[in-house]
Amino acid sequence: MNHTQTTIKAEVSLEGVGLHTGNSSKIIFRPAPANSGIRFFRTDLPQTPVIPARLDFVVATVRGTNLGLNGAKVHTVEHVLSACTGVGLDNVDILVCANEPPILDGSSLPFVKALLKTGLARFPDHPPRLFHLNEEVTYVDGSARYRAVPAEKFEIRSTLIHDHPLMPKMTLEMRFDQQSYISELAGARTFCFEHEVAFLRAQGLAQGGSLDNAIVIGKDKFHTNSEGLRYRDEFVRHKTLDLIGDLTLLGRSIFKMRIEAECLGHAHNIEFAKRLRLAALKQRKNTQPMEAAQP
Numbered sequence: 502m503n504h505t506q507t508t509i510k511a512e513v514s515l516e517g518v519g520l521h522t523g524n525s526s527k528i529i530f531r532p533a534p535a536n537s538g539i540r541f542f543r544t545d546l547p548q549t550p551v552i553p554a555r556l557d558f559v560v561a562t563v564r565g566t567n568l569g570l571n572g573a574k575v576h577t578v579e580h581v582l583s584a585c586t587g588v589g590l591d592n593v594d595i596l597v598c599a600n601e602p603p604i605l606d607g608s609s610l611p612f613v614k615a616l617l618k619t620g621l622a623r624f625p626d627h628p629p630r631l632f633h634l635n636e637e638v639t640y641v642d643g644s645a646r647y648r649a650v651p652a653e654k655f656e657i658r659s660t661l662i663h664d665h666p667l668m669p670k671m672t673l674e675m676r677f678d679q680q681s682y683i684s685e686l687a688g689a690r691t692f693c694f695e696h697e698v699a700f701l702r703a704q705g706l707a708q709g710g711s712l713d714n715a716i717v718i719g720k721d722k723f724h725t726n727s728e729g730l731r732y733r734d735e736f737v738r739h740k741t742l743d744l745i746g747d748l749t750l751l752g753r754s755i756f757k758m759r760i761e762a763e764c765l766g767h768a769h770n771i772e773f774a775k776r777l778r779l780a781a782l783k784q785r786k787n788t789q790p791m792e793a794a795q796p
Contacts, residue, residue: 507590510622523709530619541578633651667719673685744760
């Protein structure tokens with residue numbers, strides 16, 4: 502576990518197109534001070550507005566997690582944020598020259614590689630921000646079920662259930678650290694069902710989507726690039742990758758809890774994260790008088 506806060510050692514950038522907007526986009530990761538957290542900057546807008554990567558600034562969760570503040574928005578931030586937490590990054594400024602980061606290959610792996618290539622710098626006098634629970638937290642909405650319990654490590658059990666012949670019930674269980682994130686989650690790509698494509702595009706979504714950055718689930722086969730599936734259960738792995746990205750909006754890089762989640766999605770992830778935040782605030786309120794009484 503990291504015992505100090507981190508940022509990156511040097512600036513690093515990537516270019517591509519946005520998954521949903523289809524806009525050309527360049528993303529720049531830049532070192533940031535301790536305790537600043539993760540922040541997005543829209544460099545294409547006047548005064549370069551900043552949007553903190555926090556739950557309070559989530560403005561939409563349709564097929565992705567979008568942030569916004571004072572009219573400035575950044576769409577589909579979950580893969581970028583997932584990569585930051587995956588490598589153990591606490592503080593970084595993320596500059597984007599459009600309203601959506603590039604989707605690249607549809608996973609978080611290109612971001613992970615870029616961040617690891619530049620390397621992490623540590624702040625010796627600043628301990629990491631931990632998120633831990635003292636009590637069970639649950640969230641249920643229809644078929645979506647989430648549960649978190651206190652634990653010494655960050656453990657996740659994700660279950661994906663779809664009524665589709667090619668998509669049996671998939672469950673992934675893992676203990677989260679940088680190594681397991683890179684090997685088990687980072688390469689898992691985004692996906693959709695073939696029957697959704699026309700509808701999504703009619704809604705102005707998936708404008709930059711292609712088999713170069715997504716898996717399309719057909720009636721009787723998977724449509725992919727020449728690489729094929731990277732994992733037999735790539736779909737539940739990607740949903741877990743998304744969950745990590747959405748939980749990053751809690752403003753913490755290290756989690757001490759066990760999460761069990763079924764039928765994951767961005768809207769549910771965010772609502773669950775809000776329940777977790779409420780529990781943490783309650784814990785803090787209850788412990789403050791005791792702390793104040795200590796010499």
